Amino acid sequence: MKVFITRVIPDAGLQLLQNAGITVTQWTEKRDLTPTELIDACKQHDALLSSGANNIDANFLNECKHLKVIALLSVGYDNVDVKAATQLNIPIGNTPGVLSGATADTAFLLMLAASRKAFYVHKKILKGEWKFFDPTTDLGIELNGKTLGIFGLGKIGFELAKKCMGAYNMKVIYHNRGNNEEAEEKLNAIKVSFDELLQQSDVLSVHTALTPETKGIFNTTAFSKMKPSAIFINTARGSIHNEEDLKKALEAGTIWGAGLDVTNPEPMAKDNPLLDMPNVAILPHIGSATVDTRNAMSVIAAKNTIAGLAGLRLPHIVNPEIYQDWSKISC
Numbered sequence: 001m002k003v004f005i006t007r008v009i010p011d012a013g014l015q016l017l018q019n020a021g022i023t024v025t026q027w028t029e030k031r032d033l034t035p036t037e038l039i040d041a042c043k044q045h046d047a048l049l050s051s052g053a054n055n056i057d058a059n060f061l062n063e064c065k066h067l068k069v070i071a072l073l074s075v076g077y078d079n080v081d082v083k084a085a086t087q088l089n090i091p092i093g094n095t096p097g098v099l100s101g102a103t104a105d106t107a108f109l110l111m112l113a114a115s116r117k118a119f120y121v122h123k124k125i126l127k128g129e130w131k132f133f134d135p136t137t138d139l140g141i142e143l144n145g146k147t148l149g150i151f152g153l154g155k156i157g158f159e160l161a162k163k164c165m166g167a168y169n170m171k172v173i174y175h176n177r178g179n180n181e182e183a184e185e186k187l188n189a190i191k192v193s194f195d196e197l198l199q200q201s202d203v204l205s206v207h208t209a210l211t212p213e214t215k216g217i218f219n220t221t222a223f224s225k226m227k228p229s230a231i232f233i234n235t236a237r238g239s240i241h242n243e244e245d246l247k248k249a250l251e252a253g254t255i256w257g258a259g260l261d262v263t264n265p266e267p268m269a270k271d272n273p274l275l276d277m278p279n280v281a282i283l284p285h286i287g288s289a290t291v292d293t294r295n296a297m298s299v300i301a302a303k304n305t306i307a308g309l310a311g312l313r314l315p316h317i318v319n320p321e322i323y324q325d326w327s328k329i330s331c
């Protein structure tokens with residue numbers, strides 16, 4: 001059995017694959033594969049382990065319907081046409097849970113960096129603009145006792161809420177379709193409407209999946225309902241906020257600041273005006289980028305691949321409905 005991997009992945013996952021007797025090909029070039037290159041490579045393999053935002057759309061899936069499994073090195077799967085994969089009976093695996101702490105750390109880092117203009121003032125040092133102590137310049141805002149609003153309170157939002165409560169005694173409100181009973185019980189989190197979330201949050205952090213419903217939901221209308229002192233944080237997917245609307249809201253002082261680990265498009269252009277704004281902190285999608293987390297993600301992706309190639313149920317499956325008609329499922 002052969003797996004094609006679209007990036008070099010950590011050894012932990014690689015070794016599992018090799019120990020299982022699977023032949024591994026890794027794409028080692030420092031650029032994304034073109035759609036045609038990806039199809040051509042997958043035609044020579046039985047499984048795909050996909051790292052990065054490869055477009056796994058209906059065209060790709062129809063060309064590669066022989067694949068026994070597609071294992072993602074991510075928790076997010078908005079780059080996959082899951083419906084088409086399900087119709088073709090291709091199991092899609094992802095890596096939930098293991099990246100929650102690291103991604104919450106990234107949101108916390110951005111919140112703090114935006115609140116103290118950290119990235120902006122660092123750039124001033126590099127430009128030789130640290131001349132004297134000025135007691136009225138580059139002042140930030142404090143977080144103690146403020147309200148953290150979470151849009152999409154799942155595992156990552158839960159971890160962020162814990163950190164914000166421990167560090168700054170922040171009150172937690174959230175907006176989800178359902179209730180997060182664990183968060184309500186353990187963190188005293190209060191479920192609110194979307195408008196209430198916008199109106200009451202001092203820091204509003206996005207932790208939802210990108211779906212047709214969430215795409216562009218943070219737009220001019222949403223920003224106009226937020227506090228002028230609010231900080232907007234997005235570590236989920238760049239398309240959940242409208243970048244032009246965010247820029248205008250920051251310029252106009254409709255909201256105070258922003259911290260982004262995700263942009264639209266990625267990579268962000270180096271001359272994007274958001275990069276020069278004082279109250280903005282931007283990172284290049286490093287949410288899960290720690291040694292521990294990436295090792296753990298590679299292990300889960302490898303286990304999903306091994307299970308899929310053996311015709312077994314994936315330990316972490318995005319489209320479990322493909323198993324509904326199977327009479328012989330091994331778990």
Ligand code: DGY
Pocket residue numbers: 073074075076077099236287288
């Ligand atoms: C994820 O796992 O979805 C992260 O955003 C990394 O891509």
